Amino acid sequence: MDKQSILLISHGHFDSDFLEKIARDVGLQFHLDVQLEESHMDLSDFYYSDRRQYDGNSLLKEIDSLAYAQSIKKVGLFRVDLFIPILTYIFGQAILEGNSGIASLYRLRNEQYGMKKDEKLLLNRFAKIIIHELGHTFGLIHCHIPVCVMRSSTYVEDIDQKGKDFCTPCRAKLDLD
Amino acid sequence: MAENISILVVDDEESVRDSLYNWFIEDGYQVDCAENAKQALSVLESKNFDIILADIKMPGMDGLEMHRRIKSLNKESIVIIMTAFASVSTAVQALKDGAYDYITKPFDPDDLSHLIRNAANQISLVAENEALRNKVVTLENVEDLIGTSEAMMKVLKEVEQVAQSNSPIIISGESGTGKELIARAIHYNSQRKFFPLVSVHCGALTESLLESELFGHEKGAFTGAMFNRKGRFEMADGGTIFLDEIATISSKMQVELLRVLETKTFVRVGGNKEISSDFRIICATNRDLLKMVKNGTFREDLYYRLNVVNITIPPLRDRIEDIPLLVNYFIEKYCTSMSRNIISIHQAALKRLEKYDFPGNVRELENMIERAIVVGNENEIRLKDLPLEKDIMSNTSESLDDLEKKFIQQILNKYDWNISRSAKALNVDRVTLYNKIKKYSLKQSK
Numbered sequence: 336m337d338k339q340s341i342l343l344i345s346h347g348h349f350d351s352d353f354l355e356k357i358a359r360d361v362g363l364q365f366h367l368d369v370q371l372e373e374s375h376m377d378l379s380d381f382y383y384s385d386r387r388q389y390d391g392n393s394l395l396k397e398i399d400s401l402a403y404a405q406s407i408k409k410v411g412l413f414r415v416d417l418f419i420p421i422l423t424y425i426f427g428q429a430i431l432e433g434n435s436g437i438a439s440l441y442r443l444r445n446e447q448y449g450m451k452k453d454e455k456l457l458l459n460r461f462a463k464i465i466i467h468e469l470g471h472t473f474g475l476i477h478c479h480i481p482v483c484v485m486r487s488s489t490y491v492e493d494i495d496q497k498g499k500d501f502c503t504p505c506r507a508k509l510d511l512d
Numbered sequence: 513m514a515e516n517i518s519i520l521v522v523d524d525e526e527s528v529r530d531s532l533y534n535w536f537i538e539d540g541y542q543v544d545c546a547e548n549a550k551q552a553l554s555v556l557e558s559k560n561f562d563i564i565l566a567d568i569k570m571p572g573m574d575g576l577e578m579h580r581r582i583k584s585l586n587k588e589s590i591v592i593i594m595t596a597f598a599s600v601s602t603a604v605q606a607l608k609d610g611a612y613d614y615i616t617k618p619f620d621p622d623d624l625s626h627l628i629r630n631a632a633n634q635i636s637l638v639a640e641n642e643a644l645r646n647k648v649v650t651l652e653n654v655e656d657l658i659g660t661s662e663a664m665m666k667v668l669k670e671v672e673q674v675a676q677s678n679s680p681i682i683i684s685g686e687s688g689t690g691k692e693l694i695a696r697a698i699h700y701n702s703q704r705k706f707f708p709l710v711s712v713h714c715g716a717l718t719e720s721l722l723e724s725e726l727f728g729h730e731k732g733a734f735t736g737a738m739f740n741r742k743g744r745f746e747m748a749d750g751g752t753i754f755l756d757e758i759a760t761i762s763s764k765m766q767v768e769l770l771r772v773l774e775t776k777t778f779v780r781v782g783g784n785k786e787i788s789s790d791f792r793i794i795c796a797t798n799r800d801l802l803k804m805v806k807n808g809t810f811r812e813d814l815y816y817r818l819n820v821v822n823i824t825i826p827p828l829r830d831r832i833e834d835i836p837l838l839v840n841y842f843i844e845k846y847c848t849s850m851s852r853n854i855i856s857i858h859q860a861a862l863k864r865l866e867k868y869d870f871p872g873n874v875r876e877l878e879n880m881i882e883r884a885i886v887v888g889n890e891n892e893i894r895l896k897d898l899p900l901e902k903d904i905m906s907n908t909s910e911s912l913d914d915l916e917k918k919f920i921q922q923i924l925n926k927y928d929w930n931i932s933r934s935a936k937a938l939n940v941d942r943v944t945l946y947n948k949i950k951k952y953s954l955k956q957s958k
C-alpha cells in the first residue's frame with residue numbers, strides 16, 4: 336500500500352511562507368508528509384451572485400474528483416467566502432472518512448470583525464480549520480473537549496478557544512498506520 | 513451524547529439533505545434522510561428518531577401535515593420545522609401545533625448547532641443530571657497548585673467545597689499568587705468542565721473594547737465590524753467566565769455587569785436580539801473591593817452579587833514552607849521544557865529564598881527559577897544565579913538617598929500607605945517614617 340500523505344491545494348494568492356508554516360503545523364499533527372500545490376482553477380463556476388459566496392459542496396466535489404492516489408488526503412485552500420445551501424457560511428468542510436476537504440481563510444481575518452490585523456492569529460486559525468477538516472477525513476467526529484482541535488467551531492472566537500492539537504482520545508482514534 | 517441522538521432530515525432538495533447529513537454526521541449524530549413526507553412517515557413506522565427536521569414546503573404532503581401525523585404517532589418526538597423567509601406565518605402555525613422550534617433557511621451555523629444541542633440536551637437532561645449528581649467529588653487538574661502549607665490546604669479545601677455549586681466567586685490575593693490557577697481548578701472540578709472556561713483580563717481593555725469583548729457585536733456595529741462577533745459571555749455558555757482585575761472596570765460596565773448577572777441575558781453591541789447564556793462567574797482582584805465600595809468606586813449591589821463566596825489566596829511570604837516544593841516544581845518544569853537534566857538548588861540559595869519577601873509572589877519565584885536555569889551553567893542553582901542582592905547592587909549610579917527614597921516608596925505602596933504596617937516593615941517608628949515621607953516628598957499614587 337502507498338504511504339499516506341497530505342496535499343494542500345491553494346486557490347488564489349497565498350504567501351508561500353504562510354503556506355509553508357501551515358504545512359509544517361499540519362505535518363506535526365499527523366506525522367505525515369505534507370505537499371503544497373497551486374491550483375489555477377476558475378472559481379467563477381462556483382460563484383452564486385445572489386449570495387455573493389462560493390458553493391462549498393460543489394468545490395468539495397471538485398477537489399474530491401481530482402485524480403490522485405487513494406493514499407493522498409487533499410484539502411482545497413480558498414480565500415473566498417464559502418457556503419452550503421442550508422448554512423449562511425462555512426469555514427470548511429470535509430468528507431467524513433473520505434479523502435477530501437476544503438477550508439476558507441475569508442472569515443478568519445481579524446479585520447472582518449473590526450479588529451486589528453493579526454497574521455499570527457490568522458495562521459493559527461487557518462491551521463486549526465485545516466487540521467480539523469483533515470481529522471474528519473480520518474473519521475473523527477466533533478469532540479466535546481474544549482481545547483481539542485476537533486471541537487466544533489461556528490464562530491472565529493470558538494476557533495481561538497481551542498488548540499491545534501488533538502485530545503488524547505481523538506489522537507487514539509486517528510489511525511495513521 | 514451526540515452518538516445516542518438520532519435525527520431524521522426530511523427535505524425534497526437533495527443539496528439540503530446532503531448538507532444537513534454531512535453537518536450532523538460530523539457532530540456524531542445518527543442521521544437518516546427522507547425526500548418527502550410519505551417516505552418519512554414510512555421510515556418512522558419502523559424506527560424512532562429523537563429529532564425530526566422537516567421542510568415546510570414539500571410536494572405532496574407538506575411539513576405541517578406531516579408534523580401533525582408524526583405527533584399522533586409519537587407525542588414525545590421533537591420536530592423542528594425549516595422554513596424560507598416567505599413562510600414565517602406557517603412556521604408560527606407549526607409552533608402552535610406543538611413543533612419544538614422552527615428555523616429560517618439558510619441558517620447561521622451557530623443557530624443550527626444551538627438548536628440541535630438544546631433539543632438533544634432536553635432529551636438527555638434527566639439521565640445526564642443523575643449521572644453528574646453521582647459523580648465522585650475529588651479534586652482533579654490541580655497539578656499546578658503547589659503547596660502543603662496549612663494556608664494552601666485551606667484554599668484547596670475551599671475550592672473543593674465550592675466547585676460543585678454555581679455560586680459566583682471572588683478570588684482575592686496579591687498579584688502573582690495564582691488567582692487564575694484557582695479559577696481553573698474550580699472550573700475543571702465543576703460539572704461545567706466539559707464547557708469552556710473563558711478568561712477576560714478586564715484591566716487590559718478600554719471600556720468600549722471590554723463591552724464588545726464581553727457582549728460581542730453585530731455586523732456594522734462600528735466601522736470595520738463586517739461580521740457578527742460572539743462575546744465572552746456567549747462563549748462561556750454552559751461553562752465559566754473568569755473576569756480578572758474586576759476592580760478596574762468602569763462604573764458603566766459595573767451597571768451592565770450587574771444587569772447581566774441578574775438576568776443572564778444581554779444584547780450584542782449594535783444588536784437588539786436578547787441572548788441568554790448559562791455561565792458561572794468567577795472574578796479576581798488584588799484590591800480591597802469592600803474598601804472600594806466604601807469609597808464609592810465599586811457598586812455595593814454588584815459587590816454583594818459577586819461576593820457570594822470569597823477565596824483569599826495567601827501571599828507567598830505567609831507560606832514559606834511551600835517554597836522548597838515550589839522551587840522543585842519550577843526546576844522540573846523548566847528543565848523539562850528546555851530539554852535539560854533536572855538540576856537541584858544549593859542549600860544557601862534556598863535559605864535565601866525562604867528569607868526573601870516576594871512582593872511578586874509565586875510568579876516572581878517562578879521567573880527567578882526560570883532565569884537561574886537559563887543563566888546558570890552548573891548542576892545546581894547557586895546564590896549567584898538568583899537576582900536578589902545583585903540587582904540592588906547593580907544600581908550603582910544611584911545615591912544612598914535615592915535608594916532609600918525608592919525603597920520607602922515601595923514599602924508604602926505595598927502596604928497601601930498604612931503607616932503603622934509600613935513602619936513595622938521598615939523597622940522604624942511612625943514618626944521617623946513621617947519625617948522620611950516629608951523629606952523625600954513622597955505621595956500616594958492614585
